Amino acid sequence: MTGLVGAVVEAWDELRIHKLRVLLALVGVAVAVCAITGITAAAQMMNQVLREQVERDIGRPTTLVVNAFPLGESGPGTAAQYDAEFARVVERYGIEYASREMFTQLRFRFPTGAQDVQVQVVDPEYGVMRRVQPAQGTWFSESDVDRLAPPLVVNESFLAQLGAVDLSSHPTVVLGGKSPVRATVIGVVEDRFPEEGPTAFLLYDHFSRWATPDPSFGPMIPSLQLWVPPEMADELTEVVRRDLQAALPNSQADVFQQGEGFDVLDGGVQWVITGIGAVALLLGGLGLVNISLVTVRYRIREIGIRRSFGATSGRVFFGVLMESVVATSVAGVVGVIAAVVVIKNIPVESIFGVALDDTPPFPRSAALLGMVCATGVGALAGLIPAIVAVRVKVIDAIRY
Amino acid sequence: MALLELTDVTRSVRLPDDSMLHILTGVTLSVDAGEHVSVVGRSGTGKSTLLNILGLLDAPTSGEYALDGTPIGRLSGRARARRRGDDFGFVFQQFNLLPGRTALENVAAPLLYARGRAFWSRSRLAAEMLDRVGLGARLDAMPEKLSGGEQQRVAIARALVRRPRVILADEPTGALDVDTGGEVMSLLDEIASDTGAALIAITHDLAVAARAQRHYRLADGVLVPLTLDSPGHVTEWVGDLPVSRPHGAVTLPSGTPAVAAPPAPQHVRGPA
Numbered sequence: 001m002t003g004l005v006g007a008v009v010e011a012w013d014e015l016r017i018h019k020l021r022v023l024l025a026l027v028g029v030a031v032a033v034c035a036i037t038g039i040t041a042a043a044q045m046m047n048q049v050l051r052e053q054v055e056r057d058i059g060r061p062t063t064l065v066v067n068a069f070p071l072g073e074s075g076p077g078t079a080a081q082y083d084a085e086f087a088r089v090v091e092r093y094g095i096e097y098a099s100r101e102m103f104t105q106l107r108f109r110f111p112t113g114a115q116d117v118q119v120q121v122v123d124p125e126y127g128v129m130r131r132v133q134p135a136q137g138t139w140f141s142e143s144d145v146d147r148l149a150p151p152l153v154v155n156e157s158f159l160a161q162l163g164a165v166d167l168s169s170h171p172t173v174v175l176g177g178k179s180p181v182r183a184t185v186i187g188v189v190e191d192r193f194p195e196e197g198p199t200a201f202l203l204y205d206h207f208s209r210w211a212t213p214d215p216s217f218g219p220m221i222p223s224l225q226l227w228v229p230p231e232m233a234d235e236l237t238e239v240v241r242r243d244l245q246a247a248l249p250n251s252q253a254d255v256f257q258q259g260e261g262f263d264v265l266d267g268g269v270q271w272v273i274t275g276i277g278a279v280a281l282l283l284g285g286l287g288l289v290n291i292s293l294v295t296v297r298y299r300i301r302e303i304g305i306r307r308s309f310g311a312t313s314g315r316v317f318f319g320v321l322m323e324s325v326v327a328t329s330v331a332g333v334v335g336v337i338a339a340v341v342v343i344k345n346i347p348v349e350s351i352f353g354v355a356l357d358d359t360p361p362f363p364r365s366a367a368l369l370g371m372v373c374a375t376g377v378g379a380l381a382g383l384i385p386a387i388v389a390v391r392v393k394v395i396d397a398i399r400y
Numbered sequence: 401m402a403l404l405e406l407t408d409v410t411r412s413v414r415l416p417d418d419s420m421l422h423i424l425t426g427v428t429l430s431v432d433a434g435e436h437v438s439v440v441g442r443s444g445t446g447k448s449t450l451l452n453i454l455g456l457l458d459a460p461t462s463g464e465y466a467l468d469g470t471p472i473g474r475l476s477g478r479a480r481a482r483r484r485g486d487d488f489g490f491v492f493q494q495f496n497l498l499p500g501r502t503a504l505e506n507v508a509a510p511l512l513y514a515r516g517r518a519f520w521s522r523s524r525l526a527a528e529m530l531d532r533v534g535l536g537a538r539l540d541a542m543p544e545k546l547s548g549g550e551q552q553r554v555a556i557a558r559a560l561v562r563r564p565r566v567i568l569a570d571e572p573t574g575a576l577d578v579d580t581g582g583e584v585m586s587l588l589d590e591i592a593s594d595t596g597a598a599l600i601a602i603t604h605d606l607a608v609a610a611r612a613q614r615h616y617r618l619a620d621g622v623l624v625p626l627t628l629d630s631p632g633h634v635t636e637w638v639g640d641l642p643v644s645r646p647h648g649a650v651t652l653p654s655g656t657p658a659v660a661a662p663p664a665p666q667h668v669r670g671p672a
Binding site: 009010306309310314315 | 448498500516
């Protein structure tokens with residue numbers, strides 16, 4: 001115990017006394033650690049940005065998409081029958097996030113005249129499942145299902161078509177059809193691309209209540225999306241399909257997983273990035289070896305004196321090694337802190353054009369990697385000087 | 401049992417031309433606890449080699465070295481290092497203080513290799529020892545800010561801070577003026593006596609050597625006993641020989657002693 005503490009104290013003293021030398025030697029290591037940690041963290045941050053983007057477009061990983069439709073005239077004749085079976089499946093397997101989804105065109109009466117608008121019919125959970133972030137107002141909540149007037153979440157183009165610039169005027173719009181109803185705009189999402197036309201989200205239950213689809217097209221059956229835990233995804237894919245197939249005779253039921261394993265930065269790219277950081281670290285380490293070697297030669301007499309105090313060759317070896325390890329560890333901490341400061345202050349929105357929904361904390365793995373690299377380089381850089389120090393002949397060293 | 405005992409010790413090194421250089425030849429020496437022994441000799445006679453062997457920094461080529469009756473040759477390198485730290489304190493001619501460290505840190509340095517309470521209380525012990533050598537007010541002084549005498553006092557404090565059983569002093573006054581050297585030696589004698597440590601001083605200064613209870617001369621690697629400053633006599637170097645002469649007598653040229661050294665005691669082997 002005292003041996004270990006003594007070696008660390010000795011190493012720390014040596015660093016304290018030779019601050020300038022240590023500082024010069026460690027600038028390279030600190031910068032390299034900052035680079036390798038920062039690059040790793042930035043890559044993970046970028047991955048998160050891209051992951052969220054993908055999840056907005058196609059859904060979370062392990063989202064099951066359920067499609068069911070009648071086979072010919074003999075299948076179930078109404079959407080309500082499918083709807084009821086979907087509800088049973090969600091309840092039976094205790095699935096927390098489930099949403100029906102359907103795309104359709106509905107007529108809205110804008111101040112400029114009636115216009116058919118692309119409408120996405122969903123359930124409130126869809127917002128969480130697809131990371132929908134309204135720029136204004138809110139997404140649907142469960143209580144919105146019971147409103148008398150249908151709530152709408154529209155895009156900016158839709159809002160502009162209404163002649164409104166924000167939600168402060170509580171804009172409403174008449175949803176046309178055989179039973180016209182005045183819908184209330186409760187949220188606005190950004191247009192997905194420039195020049196996008198008006199679009200809207202409408203809750204499925206309100207769609208069923210107010211929309212009057214053309215019966216000649218047959219029942220409008222939504223798809224069902226289920227966001228399930230990864231460990232249950234495979235099993236549920238099969239049992240949901242089997243259950244629906246059994247419950248809906250003369251129907252075709254398909255279930256597939258969506259959004260599986262879409263790591264945008266694949267392993268190869270990560271390795272290239274890590275490799276660049278490793279080369280930077282190696283160069284920093286070589287500088288440290290160089291300075292350490294010169295220093296050991298300069299300290300030969302001191303090593304001899306310490307041997308006269310009773311320092312074993314093992315202790316001398318460990319002491320010199322520890323100097324390097326303690327020094328690079330300190331540089332590692334500095335490098336990691338610098339990387340955290342840099343990464344935390346990256347303006348993600350202005351760089352990537354989107355705000356992060358779940359801003360990830362600074363990845364621990366990146367910080368750990370930086371510290372491990374710094375300590376490893378310290379041990380390697382200290383190895384050669386430590387061997388040189390042990391080979392010093394004590395009696396020559398004292399006279400040096 | 402003697403504290404340390406050299407029996408017929410030799411030390412030789414092989415030169416680049418493959419010939420052997422015999423630095424020490426048949427050295428036999430026995431030192432008891434608390435004894436003060438001095439070894440005189442001109443430069444290059446093997447004094448430092450003898451001290452290095454005594455302090456376990458070097459090993460004999462042949463012969464036996466026993467510490468507390470334990471043959472040192474049977475100890476591992478690690479065990480020798482431990483005994484060096486536990487049992488020996490070194491005082492060097494050039495002080496050999498660690499650069500960049502205060503007087504306190506220098507004195508505490510050997511305690512970094514100690515165990516238990518001595519390790520954890522190293523700053524307090526070092527401060528006490530510096531106070532003991534009269535430098536209690538200079539704890540935070542850097543070596544370069546201290547005079548030569550003060551630096552050697554720090555070195556003495558450092559040699560004694562682990563309470564060694566043997567103090568090995570290699571030309572302890574070699575870098576000091578006569579007065580300061582005298583003060584330093586008085587201090588070394590005093591503290592060695594107080595702590596009961598044996599003091600082995602290697603010097604070419606006959607006045608320093610005369611302070612010891614027993615004196616030896618090392619010439620061409622051979623250790624022989626020597627009598628210094630017997631009553632009514634003074635001793636000085638004549639050529640390679642320390643020579644005693646009556647006060648007022650004229651030293652003869654070419655190294656012939658006016659008063660011959662007494663014959664060697666039985667336990668010391670003289671030159672062949």
